[in-house]
Amino acid sequence: MKRIVIFASGSGSNAExxxxxxxxxxxxxxxxxxxxxxxxxxxxxCKRLNVSSLVFNREGFFKSDKVLDFLKKEADLIILAGFLxxxxxxxxxxxxxxxxxxxxxxxxxxxxxGMYGSHVHKAVKxxxxxxxxxxxxxxxxxxxxGAIIFQAKTELTEQxxxxxxxxxVHELEYKHYPSIIEKVILSENE
Numbered sequence: 103m104k105r106i107v108i109f110a111s112g113s114g115s116n117a118e119x120x121x122x123x124x125x126x127x128x129x130x131x132x133x134x135x136x137x138x139x140x141x142x143x144x145x146x147x148c149k150r151l152n153v154s155s156l157v158f159n160r161e162g163f164f165k166s167d168k169v170l171d172f173l174k175k176e177a178d179l180i181i182l183a184g185f186l187x188x189x190x191x192x193x194x195x196x197x198x199x200x201x202x203x204x205x206x207x208x209x210x211x212x213x214x215x216g217m218y219g220s221h222v223h224k225a226v227k228x229x230x231x232x233x234x235x236x237x238x239x240x241x242x243x244x245x246x247x248g249a250i251i252f253q254a255k256t257e258l259t260e261q262x263x264x265x266x267x268x269x270x271v272h273e274l275e276y277k278h279y280p281s282i283i284e285k286v287i288l289s290e291n292e
Contacts, residue, residue, distance in 0.1 A: 114144025123280030213246030
């Protein structure tokens with residue numbers, strides 16, 4: 103069984119969805135949730151779901167090996183679920199093709215620094231896109247440039263607000279992210 107560590111910075115709805123999915127599986131288990139935000143709602147979800155959590159700061163993530171050492175001991179697979187910091191090169195190098203992110207758009211469109219959450223949905227709306235979606239990809243040393251694992255699309259209408267777009271994208275995230283993570287695990291075991 104693969105040990106999954108989730109990184110999250112906010113409410114943790116995707117983290118909870120992944121935790122729930124793997125509670126009934128033998129392929130993987132979410133053992134820890136790590137966050138850079140001591141006030142993140144994901145911490146409340148972890149308490150309720152009985153999943154260990156760890157809060158770290160910028161120093162422990164970027165300037166020391168504190169987080170890296172923890173991951174080397176505890177993680178087989180790292181999942182980013184609404185985590186906003188760029189993953190340090192040392193962690194990426196120690197976990198090649200073992201860090202997965204979900205992006206709320208069809209990469210390569212609307213990717214890069216500063217393109218997350220509502221910023222993406224507003225940009226999609228402003229550009230009158232007829233579709234958007236999600237991209238699940240491996241993490242490398244650049245924002246949103248790792249190899250694409252999976253994409254799913256949703257149609258948009260002119261009447262869709264940025265909030266409507268966000269709801270459509272969240273539905274895709276909840277539907278696909280856990281099962282794609284499991285497919286990655288299964289393909290590694292082949």
